[in-house]
Amino acid sequence: MEALEISLPFEIKIADSYWARLKGLLFHKKPFTNEGLLITRCKSVHMFFMRFPIDVVFLDHSNNVVRTIPNLKPWKVVPPVPNADSALELPVGTIVKNHITEGDTIKLSP
Secondary structure (H helix, E strand, C coil), X not given: CCCCEEECCCEEEEECCHHHHHHXXXXXXXXXXXXXXXXXXXXXXXXXXXXXXXXXXEECCCCEEEEEEEEECCCCEECCCCCCCEEEEEECCHHHHCCCCCCCEEECCC
16 A cells, blocks of 8 residues: 555644643544644653544654554553654544554645
């Protein structure tokens, strides 16, 4: 299957400071549906204290997909992903709905 360039149909917020990366989605009470969170300088994620599952797409420095984790449930941990530069946290179902696979490129608007 050929790698694709994928544009997501919602706003992607960027967590690029220490505190924003630490906080992530921890204080969201309900699943998010029309937004994503790009956590920079991130090779792994944890779901401690989360209240809902999410999809996670790990990207390299060029926004190429190096690993996808659909439906990551609360209280799970993803060990470090080699070659990952950032983690894109998305509403559950986004990976399947948009057919995101390793090798694809996620187009992020500036």
